[in-house]
Amino acid sequence: MPSAFLPPHQPVQIVLPDSTAIPLVCDSPHSGTDYPADFGYAVPLADLRKSEDTHVQWLWNAVPTVGGTLVHATFPRSYIDVNRHERDIDLTMLADAWPGEVAPSERCITLGNGLVFSQTTARSPIYARRLTASEVAHRIESYWRPYRHALAHLLAGAAVRGPRWHLNLHSMPSNAYERLGRVAPGPLADVVLGDLNGSSCSAIFTEMVGRAFRSRGYTVAINDPYAGQDLLREFGDPARGHESLQIELNRALYLNEQTRELLPRAQDLRDDIAGVLQDIAAHIRGVTNSHA
Template sequence: MQTPYTLIVPQPDVAEIPLIFDSPHSSRHCPEDMQAIAPQAAIDSGWDAYVDQLWSGAVKHGATLLAAQNHRSYIDLNRSRLDIDPELLDDAWPEAIQVSEKSKAGMGLIRRYALPGVAMYDRKLSIAEVQHRLTQYYDPYHQQLQDLIHHAHARFGQVWHIDCHSMKSVGNAMNIDNGAARPDFVLGDRDGSSADPSFVLWIAEQLRAMGYIVNINNPYRGAELVRAYSNPQQGRYSIQIEINRALYMDEKTLAYNAGFPVLQQNLTTLCGLLARYIRDKLQAN
């Protein structure tokens, strides 16, 4: 079995800071037991292509980067563990479940649809299959992220967590902004509940100074990975960053476009500014 994640730690000549990046959807790998019938192009539309590469410069500035090694359609690490879709199962789930609106739309913990109207499977999944995906992929990733955040907080007293994603340049029927053109970046802090709003505004200002169009909490507020590991009152700050794919790739061919190195360098610059911001905050306390 392929390892469930890759962990990239700060370079040895750089002082570590309590800044954790995670990229839960940047893997294109579909394990063999997935056995999906959806066309590969439809499955690839849910792939946050190259997001881990875009943020790879973070480790040059003392941050840590955690990246998943399974496709989000196999199991979505940015959904609640309880978000089991009963329509996908061949039997009743043996534990309590909390079916979200995402699952009802076919895009929950395990996707029923690759795209609107495009079925992922021609069969029901067994309880054992879903449990395997949870214990071998979902749980190890969440445990590693939780450990990183816990240890950073224990050492420094505060921790900043950035959950990294990409988004289609135009919303589709599975999104709340169907047909709408999207900005360059969307920052999500669950309407101010997962981080200090001034921190979110600070990031928005840095990106806008680079010439980007930035929204906050529209159309993405942040999902499970932001909700589960944030507690601003305890100095645990967590936000989600969505990047418009048209900035760096051809959305049809999935190849890099000329914007990739520019965006990658700008994000590395942002990470350097973030490192300085965090060091200043730690010194102030």
């Protein structure tokens, strides 16, 4: 694959198309596993790792093969979550005054999953101290902002000649409903597509991606239990032809959720995703050719 245009130690890795480029940008914001030295967490690393979308960028490695660009974070979401708004801050985490505005989300308050996580997925406090405002500001400036700027730049470039497509890539724990404090209406789907309840992506594209997974034997749900977060709100605008779709994969399909090691069947899922990407690329070429 082509080299990323940022060096390996940077917070964002970008893999450019290795075939004729199409206006497709895929990003994995939560699969980073490089834990910064200044994190200062006070829980076992294994507990923190349960919030990772471990190996998601590996599962989607065929993105450049079909002409898309693959973006992924190198740092963990528990350090700072690039899929949260920069004002999604819990002031009770801080030892001193925050200089800007804050607007903590419900998940930030109830689950401790805001811009900077305060709790593990098991609801244990991550820190035995309060963070300073300068620590949080450093994480925003050195990690959150470079990732968001890189993704925005790539999506703007993809849309120069018309519509563009954005896949926001994730994995979900097999006990997702329990983790969210919800009663499961039935078994968790293999794949959950989130389009912010129709506001970040056209129904046509959401349905097309759903068919691509179903045709390969996977169960698919729409917006249940995840409809999407801030990256879809930022970049999805189907009225302008800006399609942003979140894709959640059930971790039980490919991952030992305790050890974070790949299961033997992970390669089958990876191969199926490569096929889904071929279907998506064909759809995109069909749409872009009609606009030519």
